[in-house]
Amino acid sequence: MTSPLQQKLKITGPTAVTANRLADGVVVWLTAAHGWSTHIGEAAVATTSEAALALLNAAHADENHAVGAYAARVAVEDGRASPANLRERIRVDGPTIAFDAAA
Template identity: 60%
Template sequence: MAAPQQQKLKVHGPVAVTANRLTDGVVVWRTPDHGWSVDLNDAAVVTTAPEAIALLAAAQQSDIEAVGAYVAPVLLDDGHVLPGNLRERIRVAGPTFELPR
């Protein structure tokens, strides 16, 4: 099996790079200034495979801050960035059930 960075990345619309913050596991998004943000609206959004590959490669080099980086689909709606699939909607909104306290 090929490593993720060796697999062919297909981009069909806007995407962003997401990961989990190393210190607490919170979902983070790669920003245009090569940082991480918990706000999806701060994410660097790209629309081509070469842009996504470059963004992902830079994010993976930053694995001391965030781990498990991957390219995720997003939607653009009137200047806002929204999750592009069910998995990302759950990651942004949190668990689909109430956690015990």
């Protein structure tokens, strides 16, 4: 099996690394300081495959804080990342259906 450190990664645009926080599963984004933020706007954004792979490797090395890390394409405006597709929009904003737990 190929080590994550040896894997190649091809990106098609600005890319951030996201995962789920270990203790509660909350969606988190890897920051430039290699910490984790619940705000996508604080995510480190890579524009080359090498940079994205470096972020991903940093994420995989921190599995005691966040798990299931992967590289996700993002949109960037004013230097801040935002979701580029429906899947990431749902991860950031939550399900597109209204909760009705009090019904």
